[in-house]
Amino acid sequence: MKRSAYLALASVGIVVSGGTLLWGQSAENSVVEADHAECAYFGPKRAQFTETVLSAARRLRDPLAQQTEEVVARLGGLAGTQDFVPGGSRTNSSLKGSGSGNLIDKHIFGVLQSKGIEPAARTNDYEFIRRITLDLTGRVPKPERVTAFVSDADPDKRAKYVDELLGSSEWTDKWTMFFGDLYRNTDQIRATNTLRRAEGREAFYNWIYNSLKDGKPYNRMAFELITAEGQNSWTQGELNWQVGNRTTGGPVQDHYDQMAAATMETFLGNSHFNCIVCHNGRGHVDTLSLWGKSASRMQAYGFAAFFAQTTFVQQPRAERPDPNIYYWTVGLNRQGTYALNTTTGNRPPRQPIGSMRVVTPVYPFGDGLTANGGESPRAAAARLVTTDFNFARATVNYIWKELMVRGLVEPVNQMDPDRLDPDNPPPAPWTLQPSNAALLRDLAQDFIDNGYNLKSLMRRIATSDAYQLSARYSGQWNSAWDNLHARRLVKRLWAEEVYDAIAQTSNIPGPVTMAITTRVPNGAVAQTRVVQNAMQTTSPASRGAAAAFLNPFYPGDREDAERRRDGSDQQALTLMNNNFVMTRTRATAAGSLLQRNINKTDRELIDTLYLAVLSRLPDESERATAGTALTSGNRQQSAENLLWSLYNKVDFFFNY
Secondary structure, X not given: OHHHHHHHHHHHOOOOOOOOOOOOOOOOOOOOOOOOOOOHHHOOOHHHOOHHHHHHHHHHHOOHHHHHHHHHHHHOOOOOOHHHOOOOOOOOOOOOOOOOOOHHHHXXXXXXXXXXXXXXXXXXXHHHHHHHHHHHHOOOOOHHHHHHHHHOOOOOXXXXXXXXXXXXXXXXXXXXXXXXXXXXXXXXXXXXXXXXXXXXXXXXXXXXHHHHHOOOOHHHHHHHHHHOOEOOOOOOOOHHHHHOOOOOOOOHHHHHHHHHHHHHHHHHOEOOHHHHOOOOOOOOOOOOOHHHHHOOHHHHHHHHHHHOOEEEEEEEOOOOOOOOOEEEEEEEOOOOOEEOOEOOOOOOOEOOEOOEOEEOOOOOOOOOOOOOOOOOHHHHHHHHHHHOHHHHHHHHHHHHHHHHOOOOOOOOOEOOHHHOOOOOOOOOOOOOOOOOHHHHHHHHHHHHHOOOOHHHHHHHHHOOOOOOEOOOOOOOOOHHHHHHOOOOOOEEOOHHHHHHHHHHHHOOOOOEEEEOOOOOOOOOOOOEEEEOOHHHOOOHHHOHHXXXXXXXXXXXXXXXXXXXXXXXXXXXXXXXXXXXXXXXXXXXXXXXXXXXXXXXXXXXXHHHHHHHHHOOOOOHHHHHXXXXXXXOOOHHHHHHHHHHHHHOOHHHHEEO
16 A cells, blocks of 8 residues: 555656756857856856746746646546536536626636637535635645535635635734745844844744734735834844845945845845846846846936935843844934945945935836935835835735746746736837736736735635636646646645644644744753644744754745745655654554544545545545555554555645
8 A cells, every 4th residue: 555655656756856957059048148247147046037948947946737737647537526526516617707707707717718728627615625725724624624615505605715714813824924935034144144033033923923913904014124113123023124134244235235126026026126236237137127128227226225224233132141142223324325435245336427426215116206305215115115006016926826826927026017017018029927917907906906905815816716727627738828827737735734734634733842032141941932833833944853844845944945846756755754744644643533533434434534634535446445455454554554645645745
């Protein structure tokens, strides 16, 4: 049983574990030497920015289409077929957008119809409840909730269940993790030797968590992060956003540049701005961004100047006299300016331009927008960013990607401001950047109209027919349709989702102990906090012993390593052999799933395990195979092997 389960796992390939990208050699696409070797575009991360390799890079790092085909092939015709659901799913017909009243469906199915593409059928109730529970909360549904949901005859049950999840504490856990990734909340930023320490990390986590729990509008969250000032980053969590953007090894302008670049990427999805802070766009980002190819370094100076009155000061704690243990004050120096007077640092020299020696804050998008009378420059920057329509576009795109697997603009942090508006398309040979520009426009406007409410945005997406399509496709799939959302694209679970699903379904908790204070100079042990779920941990650096299981699933480090969903051999070996899994497949563990059900009949035991672990019942072939295994040899050992094999099935660690 174990060997066959392993072979099934390995045959899926767990996607791609590595590969080499070869650069195109055509004159049009070749990479040339640059004036500034420190620029990320020409450095080790150039593959993230180069259109020449974007398609190949996606197939290696996030191979959604290939992955979908492989996972669906492994699933075969089992639980996903419409007639598998006992009695037939009561919501199994695909409306295909007609009369749904959802602006998403109008755009998605309108495009599909115009191209003559038939969308996939609607997914069944078993798959839907597992999909949406993972997407919104990072948990798998409990078996009794699955049974109740499938049996429910209410035609509005899916929308009602979405609201149930949006109102749960688990929703707050999942999206605190998501925004912790986006805001890079971790103990230290090694590249700049900036220490938030455990206290700062915890404070930042609590600020994100409480902002989401209280339903704070997202434009307000962004405004507070950009403008944050205060005396103690260990008690005022929002200060830690700007603390993470400070830069060492150069003049103060390096701080201002990085604050501006981080603001642009995080809230406007524009990572190319970081290139423009070093040099004019022409000759550097010509093939990447229509906006960027004509953007000037002076424009970048203008936005960085909004941050020129910001100060960072280390403040040692009185009760901890060690000067190496400190929190941060983020303040305001009203005399601060962005001066053109540097020859050293992390960026190329900043020198006077004619008689200009100090840069005036000017927003790079718009007609000379700057601070209003009496408004601090950083508050002006926050106002201009959060009222920019592209702020709504970027936010929608981030959330869309997390729920729909592929963003309307990919990569999500490389939005081109001059290629987003369907009412003002770019000149040839440039094309609109979003796969559905009208949808991105209208969904962004809907987000604004609903008060930048994240839950309303997620509800809009999750209740659309487009979200509810099956990953299976009855006809011949064309890879050119990958970004049109004619089917569900699958995704491997987050590291935290895999961990929590095993703990939940086995009924053997997996508490995680985190250090929440800095070790004090006199040798006293740092304080700790225990959480019951990996999704409740505050950062990848805070997971202690649980990290040995989590790290092979690429949770990222919130600095250099991004969270990833691709696979590896180590993931397969972890699921097969890690003690966290092995101890949860023991029938002797008190209160465990197996211990509580081992004395049931074979059919009842098999159905119980499938429903708990995979959120579905087995088909008859699976039931027969499992039944034969249970009657061969020691029943307890066979039951343990069955549970182990379910944790190694592709439909356990993929969301489809």
